[in-house]
Amino acid sequence: MDKNGMHDRLRWGLLLFLTPVFLWLVLLIVLPQIDLLIMSFRVESGYGDSSWSLYNYRQFFEEPIYWLTFVRTAVYSVLVTFLTFVVALPVAFYITKVVHPRFQGFLTVLLLLPFWVSELVRVYGWMILLRESGVINHFLLRMGLLQQPVEMLYQDATMIMGLVYTSMLFMVVPLISALESLDNSLIEAAYDLGANMGSILYKIIIPHATPGIVSGSIVVFMLTLGNYLTPNLMGGKNSLWFTEQIYNQFIASFNWNQGSAFGFLLLFLSSVIVWLGLKLTRQNLRKVVQ
């Protein structure tokens, strides 16, 4: 009886604390999403009247610019994810295994530091550095390495660099936590048995860090795919990102129905890509999330 009463009270307490979260989720996230979902299946004809239709989804597959933009965005996102991994692995390895434990915290904070300012400010920083009349060009000209200033901004390579820079942290942190549990003696033993760097990397480090790699990759991939600022500001004239396509539908064309359909397609297709990635690497989502 007594125990039951306590149970009840606990439950009511829990309910009380969960109500704001619940209201927040339902009113501000679930309901608008449902509204968008309904909107994506409707087509407006002229002034105010609309009807049910799959037209918005069909548009995506029938208009090459739409799905080509998505493919481009997805391919670049995969590339960014891979490059981020390549850059982040040595960094994470250095922090966890090479450097003196006393400096580990300091180095992690150094990694975090750029994230204390907003993404917009960081991107503008890059723009000041890279533009034709920018800092880097100025120095290269001064040193006589260049005769003419080069436009480094507004190119795909620049955009990819910006995206890798933006998402580095989200790869390094899971890698650090994955590598921390790696026993140093395994690497030492491998060296004793005559293994070289490459085989240690492929046979010991990467297999051990796989859960970290996969969870980092999912986060980086999703963030890159959904990024709007960096491609828009650094990418220049050719860089139509799929998120910009959504923005254009909502803002420039006033076509909210098409915009929401694109939004859900982005959600669905990116989930499919992540699922495929998990299948290909034979990973289990539950294990990765842990």
Add this chain to the structure above:
Amino acid sequence: MRKKSIYSVILIVAFWAVGSGIVLAEELALLTWKGYAPVNLVEKFQKETGITVKVTYSNNEEMIAKLRATRGAGFDLAQPSQDRISSVQQQFKIYQPIDLSKIDSKQIIPSMLEAVKQNTMVDGKPHAVPFCWGTSGLVVNRKFAPNATDYSDLLNAFYNGRISYRLKRPTLIALAFAAGENPFAKYSNEKDYEELMNRIGTAMIAAKPFVKSYWTNGDALLESMRSGEVHLAMAWDGAGWKLHAEDPNIDFVAPRSGALGWIDTFAIPAKAKNVKAAYKWINFMLRPENAAAFTNAEKYGTASNGANQYLDASVRANFERCFPMRHIANIKWYPPVPAKLESIEGKTLDKVKAAQ
């Protein structure tokens, strides 16, 4: 016990005073373009009326999207262009009719007031009054591009890598005029308009390699013109004149096929909370000396009647230099945009942006 209750009374009174103090500090939520609410005028307005102006910067498309999302709530006053009001109002009902009896119409140039009234008429009621006007045309660095005279130069290989414009509807309209078409005459015929836009889009894609960047923000454009990265841009006259004041080589040029004339307005959102303050701000901003202060700072023409005498000589010189009579007569004023055209234009612009 008594002491306690005295304290609580004091506390309640204190809270009430603070609370009403907040209510007394009246606010005007203004949705406008960058530069349309200069700080000195905002401060002057506050001194005169006690109303604080909360400014949100935006552009035509975002203004409509924001007001559409809230069905006309969240702002007390907006400043869309006159051609983007009537069809939007018919579709989404985001504005309320403007009460001309509350506007000091002596302060407004009569022809402009009448034109905006006609163009924003929905259900027999006007929805906006004019605030300022300007044109889109070419901003040219004479040192590098002395021969640029028309929009078609935006597609000219001669200026390879030194061209910049916005991927927005004015560019499409401008290039259509430069191609000898009259896009405004095709507004009423969706099919013809789509065909025209496709043609313009193809030309833009073919000339895409010559483009340096599609600018999205006015400050970024000014910076790239200043630094000499861009020699030829399509932009607003005010932007060109601002640059002219810094570097006499750069100036606005009214293109041969006609500068595109726009009028930005005052329109009151449907669910504005402080309508009274909105009218106060409108009358305040159109008072000749205030309107002139705005024009002197931003260089855009004003709709205020009698502001001319307060204008700086350099600002008057801008108009005289770039708009002799024949250019004024050639200005193409935007008629109201019918619904549906936006998605045709949007698709064309998407294609241009996506093209490699």
